[in-house]
Amino acid sequence: MNLPDRPITILIAALGGEGGGVMADWLIDASAQCGFPAQSTSIPGVAQRTGATTYYLEVFPATVSQLNGRQPVFSLTASPGNVDIMVASELIEAGRAMQNGFVNPERTTLIASTHRIYATIEKMQMADGRFDSSRVVDAGRQLAKQAILFDMRKLAEDSGTVINAVLFGAMAGSGALPLTREACEQAIRGGGRGAEASLRGFTSGFDIAAGAHPTPQSPAPPKHASEIGEIMRLGIERLTDYQGAAYADLFLERMKFFQDKDKKLSSETARHLALWMAYEDIIRVADLKTRASRFERVRKEVGAKEGEPVVVIDFLKPGIEExxxxxxxxxxxxxxSWAQARGKLDAYNIGMHIKTSGVFGYLMVRSLAWLKPWRPHSFRYQEEQEMIEHWLARVxxxxxxxxxxxxEVAQCATLLKGYGETHRRGKANFLALMDALVDNPATADTVEQAGAIRKAREAALADPEGKALGGALGKPVTWLKQVGRT
Amino acid sequence: MERSFKKEVELLKLGDGETFHGEGILAVTKALLQSGVAYVGGYQGAPVSHVMDVLNDARDILDDLGVHVETNANEAGAAAMLGASINYPIRGAVAFKSTVGTNVASDALSNLASAGVRGGALVVLGEDYGEGSSIIQERSHAFAMKSQMWLLDPRPNLPKIVEMVEKGFELSEASNTPVMLELRIRACHVHGTFTTKKNLGSKNSKKNPIAEPDFDFGRISLPPATYAQEKHKIEVRWPAAVAFIRKNKLNEVFAGAMSDTGIVCQGGMYNAVIRALQLLGLADAFGATRVPIYCMNVAYPMIPEETVAFCADKKRVLVVEEGQPAFIEDALQAALRRADANLTKVHGKDMLPLGGEYTGEVVLTGISRFLNRDVEINAVKKLKTRATELLGTVPARPPGFCVGCPERPVFAAMKVAEKATGAFHISADIGCHTFATLPPFNIGHTVLGYGLGLASNSAVDTMFGKRTLTIMGDGGFWHNGLTSGIANSVFNKDDGILVIMKNGYSSATGTQELPSSPQHSESKSDDMAIERALAGVGVGWVKTVDNYRVGDVAKVLKDAMSTEYKGLKVIIAEGECQLERQRKLRPVVAKQLSEGKRTIKVKYGVDEDTCTGDHSCIRLSGCPTLTIKDNPDPLRRDPVATVIDGCVGCGLCGENAHAAVLCPSFYRAEIIQNPGFFDKALNKLRNAFRGTTIHQRN
Known part of the structure; x- marks a missing residue:
């Protein structure tokens, strides 16, 4: 008979601890059941500790008797352009595989879960450092011969199993795998513990890949208000809740100037203004932490079942600033000023673990929320209002x-976030930026100035612990400031 | 141990004519038993950790065979153990990671190679080179050359690997020379089959004791014996090895029709070469090739008679040799020159990259260039360019600390302490804790080797006006750090600060037991405490901290930085490796729950309405379960922090929020599963209070 001229090649990209090794074992087992020679290899090493890693398999789709004693020579590494089935347990790993040339429009079936597990460098940004998922999905559809992309983690959770079972099912269901469904299921059964759940996951993945069930749609991301009317409505709502109707009126008053201005400008200014006016002081935090809706949300988040009491303990560490x-x-x-002069701003914080779900803890935190009527007389209120006015005037x-x-000037308000030292640093960055690039610009050209502001803001957000402002941005800030003054 | 090898142990029992299905490194272990070893040992480290793990799980079988198993203190200890084969005709093998392990072992290896062996001695080297590697990139080949040990580099398929283990012992005995067998990481983890033979007992072993000790000054590493040994190496052992290798055809020639061209490759590169030729239409799936190949299953020594015979009638030859310097290519050039075979043009590192792993892609590119066929390569290049156009650069994902890792809080504490003390120099060490050099911590200025953190700090510490810090794991402590670092620091009256990460296991290599592990298997001694070892060598300032108390750890760090005490200050940072802890805890909790017993499950969370999305908590943690999600607030844009499933409730996020005064958004939730009467009553009372008039204020 005519033997196939090459093996079917399978590359699995996974994160350490996701069961990629188990999936490779299943594939080897299923190949053995079909009587096909197969080989798998991997580079676990330290990557098993949460890093990106790969497993590589080759299956020669001819039985040992057909081969009549001939042994295929298997490769130990995947070769770009020559992968038949590319599996990725997470979306960015699919992107990485494409970047490395492993997805070929003439040959490759791409099977990837669309959920994201963010890499540290994406998470640690001060603003939004996430890679745009849609780019990976689009690239997958363009670069793969066949692309099977859906949220397999969700499906695995629903089936009470781990993602490898769903991925394995999707591989079998895609038609690209030269192994029978029975052989695959037998391999899972042979794996012993957890086989039933794995089989459930396998079936659900299989059915979607084979087209027997529709591809599940990911839930839409939360809606962001962008239209001015909606933002104004939300702003009024939030500020009424924050400090009453008069405070919401102040918001309206402040926005008057911007009503007939550029749409984007007015909506962004309104958004930042509303957020800034509802600044997170101890009263606000105490209020939000003691709402019934909050306790309900916590119950849901931690997955408490009906009838299971949940004790909630909050970590508060008020100090001189508070x-x-x-x-x-x-x-x-x-x-x-006393504390600043002595460097004692963070010296006297009192760490408290407050059982907010308990009666006494609740009352303690709630009593802080009751200080709301006092807020307009407080130091922080006046400071914030002054800064808001200053910023708004500049805008x-x-x-x-x-x-x-x-x-660009309006967007600078985004630097003001966090609490304690983070907030102080953000505020310092904000003030430095306003001083150097808004009040004392080095250029009269508005495009240039806007560009400089954007660049500085992004640098401050990318490296919030201040190295950037001390380095790349720090120099221009000082330098521009001096130029402005001469 | 991270994995149980009960299933794999069964593979070691297979007899004549049975089929082994499994991993390459376990096939090696089986081959050792088939070769009749009397003793085995080694030191864990990817990719050969599994040898040690499976041997430890297979004590019954090994006892039956009379095989001694030693968990060596380090690679030097393992290599020194091979001294048993110097005087006595017993076979032994050790395994470790290379080149780092070989570096540590090289003192013993030199002495062993000089003395020569009577019984076969095999060193199994797990080459951690290329993608996924955790170590410096160097070649083991140099060790073989300098000590004149033979280096086997078998074709990466199980029957060949097993054959080379067996032949390796014969070669070792035929040439009185220890033999190294190098297996690349993918070959160690390759899954395949081979037909087994039954295990052999050793003539002398634990079961059949040696009758008389053998004294032979000729085997001592002391002049004048060493002079004679060097001569013996060159005049007797080397020729004997060459003769054995030729006679047994350990290297292979694969003939091909293109008789004026040839490829010389290391055995480990053979499969990549065949695949490249296949993609270029010059070989089939079964290895029948048009380009002749000389496959060096013995990478050292080279057999000039064979290489010259292969090359002499060819116009062009390509050497496919992974790693640098290009020892084989250079040796081949010299061999041809000496044989006056000057018509053959030798290519190698001019077509292939000097350094780096020779993946399928790299070998394909090199062979395409050698054969002037660029079609395949251009197609691949286009694919990559297209992907880059569509994607840009996707974020990297290096390995990091596990969920709940007890080492992460110590680094968070260092960041907190640094705020008060200013930045300080940190000499890092090898272990999971080396991940701290990556984001978000970026902690650690130098890494000089396993257990060498403190030793590497001894000079730099005196170069600052203030104290510096050193890190060492408990693995590194027992590997050599106690002597090379701690004892020496006390002896020299150095004023250093050492943080010992006491997580209980050799975690990075697969959570193997250490002398100070919290519990031990039967074959190991209990009660070897780090604390008593420190007291024993005279460390006068020792503080033990609970890692998860970030504030306390930061305080102790600051104390150590500022104390009047002159001399070594040791901080033992205690926290059990979370991988092991969870492995032990999971079945206990499952049992408790199934029995209906009251169980408290702890989870941490972030209040999404007080989180402002500044992510300072993430920059101080890096926990995989502390991540971000879309901001549910329609007015906000930046993602908020969130704790996802998989949180083990270690409490670091809450501790960080406190210690660094970050943010009030973190909460700890205690879910009371199978609540008792009291829990239910209390809950009722609390619920009555919440969500009633007090709350509905607006």
């Missing part, structure tokens, strides 16, 4: 010159 923020302005200001000024420039 105390000062509640004091009348003159006292708060004095306390902060308005810039709007007269160029809406694009004004938008």
């Amino acid at each position: 105390l000062a923020s509640l004091l009348p302005h003159f006292l708060g200001k004095r306390l902060i 308005a000024e810039a709007a007269q010159r160029s809406p694009a420039l004004a938008l």
Whole structure:
């Protein structure tokens, strides 16, 4: 008979600890059941500790008797352009495989789960450092001969199993694997423990890949308000909840100037203004932490079942800043300057583990929320309002010159986030940026100025612990400041 | 241990004519038994950890055969153990990771190679080179050359690997020389089959004791014996080895029709060469090739008679030799020159890259260039270019600390402490803790070798106006750190600070037992505490901290930085390897739950409405389950932090939030499973309070 002229090659990209090795074992077992010679190899090493790793298999789709004593020579590494089935247990790993040339439009079936497990460098950004998932999905559809892409992690969870079973099912269902469904299922059964759950996962993956069931749609991401009317409505709602109707009116008043301005500018300014006005002080945090909806959310998040009590313990560590923020302005200001001068801002924080779900803990935190009527008299309130006014005035000024420039100035409010030291650093970055690039710009050209602001803002967000502002950005900031003053 | 090898142990029992299905490195283990070894040992490390693991799980079989198994202190210890084969006709084998293990072992290996062996001595080297490697990139070949040990590099398929183990012992005995067998990482983990033979007992072993000790000054590494040994190596052992290799045809020639061209490759490169030729239409799936191949299953020594015979009638030859320097290519050039075979043009590193792993792609590119066929390569290049256009650069994903790892909080504490003390120099070491050099921590300025953290700090410590810090794992501590680092630091009255990561196991290599492990298997001694070892060598300042108390750890670090005490300060950072802990805990919890007993499950979480999406918690943790999700707030854009499934409740996020004064968004949830009467009553009371009039305020 005519023997196939090459083996079927399978490359599996997975993260350490996802059961990629078990899946390779299943494939070897199923190949043996079909009487096909097969080989698998891997590079576990340290990658088994949460890093990206690969498993590589070759299956020669001819039985030992057909081969009549001939032994195929199997390769130990995948060769770009020569992979028949590319499996990725996570979306970015599929992207990596494409980048390495392992997905060939003439040959490769790409099977990948569309869920994301973010890499550390994506997570640690101050803003949004996530890689755009849609780019990987689009590339997969363009580069693969056949692309089977859906959220297999979700399906695995629903089947009470791990993702490797669903991936294995999708491989078998895709038609690209030269192994029978029976052989694959037998291999899973032979694996022993957890076989029933794995078989459930296998079947669900198989059915979707084979087209027997529709591809499940991922739930739509939460909606972001972008239209000015909606933002205004949400802003009013939030600020009424935050400090009452008068405060919401102040928001409306502040937005008046921007009503007939550029759409993007007015909506972004409104968004930042609403968020800034609802700044997270101790009163706000205490309020949010003691709402019934919060306890319901926690129950859901931690997966508590009906009838299982959940004790919630909050980690609070108030210090001088939090105390000062509640004091009348003159006292708060004095306390902060005293602490700053002595470097004692973080010296007297009291670490508390508060059982907010308990009666006493609840009352303690709730009583802080009751300070809401006092808020407008507090030090922090006045400080924040001053800064808001200053920022808003700069945005308005810039709007007269160029809406694009004004938008960049407005966006700088995004630097103000976090608590404690993170917030202090963000605020310092914000003030430095405003001073150097908005109040004392080195250029009269609005496009150039807008570009400089954007660059500085992005640098501050990318490297929030301040190396960037001290380095790449730090120099231009000082330098521009001096130029502006001469 | 990370994995149980009960199933694999059964493979070691197979007899004549049975079929072994399994991993390459386990096939080697079976081949050792088929070769009648009397003793085995080694030191764990990818990709040969499984040898040690399976041997430890197979004590019954090994006892039956009379085979001694030693978990050696380090690679030097393993190599020294081969000294048993110097005087006595007993076979032994050790395994370790190369080149790092070979570096450590090289003192003993030199002495062993000089003295020569009567019984076959085999060193199994797990080559950790190329993709996925965790170590410096060097060649083991150099060790073979300098000590004149023979280096086997079999074709990566199981029957050939097993055959080379068996022949390796014969070669060792025929030439009185220890033999090294190198297996690349993928070959160690290759899954295949071979037909087994029954295990052989050794003539002398634990069961059949040696009658008389043998004294022979000629085998001692002391002049004048060493002079005679060097001579013996050159004049007797080397020729004997060459004769054995030729006679037994350990190297293979695969004939091909293109008689004026040839490829010389290391055995381990053979499959990649065949695949490349296949893709170029010059070989079939079964290895029938048009280009003749000389496959060096013995990478050292080269057999000039064979190589010259292969090359002399060819116009062009390509040497496919992974790693640098190009020892084989250079030796081939010299051999042809000496034989006056000057018409053959030798190619090698001019067509293939000097360094780096020779993957299928690399070999294909090199052979295409050699044969002037670029079609395949261009297609691949286009694919990659297209993907890059569509994707840009996808984020890298290096390995990192596991969920709940007890080492992560120590690095978080270092970051916290640094805020108070200013940045300080940190001499890092080898172990999982080396991951701290990666984001988000970027902690550690130098890595000099396993257990050498403190030793590497001894000079740099004196070059700063303030104290510096050193890290060492408990694995490194027992490997050599106790003597090379700690004892020496005390002896020299150095003023260092050492943090010992005491997680209980040799975790990075697969959580093998250490002398100070919390519990031991039967074959190991209990009660070898790091603390008593420290007291024994006179360390006067020792503090033990619970890793997960980030604030306390930071405080102790600051204390060590500022104390008046002059001398070595040791901080023992205690926290059990979470992989092992969870492995032990899981069945206990499952049993408790199935019995309906009250169980508290701890999970951490982030309040999405107070999280502002600044991710400072992530920059201080790096836990895989502390990640981000879309911001549910329609007004906000940046993703919020979230804790996903898989959280083991170690509490680091909460501790960090406290120690670094980050954010009030973290909470700890205690889910009371199978609640008792009291729990239910209390819960009712609390619920009555919440969500009632007090709350509905707006």
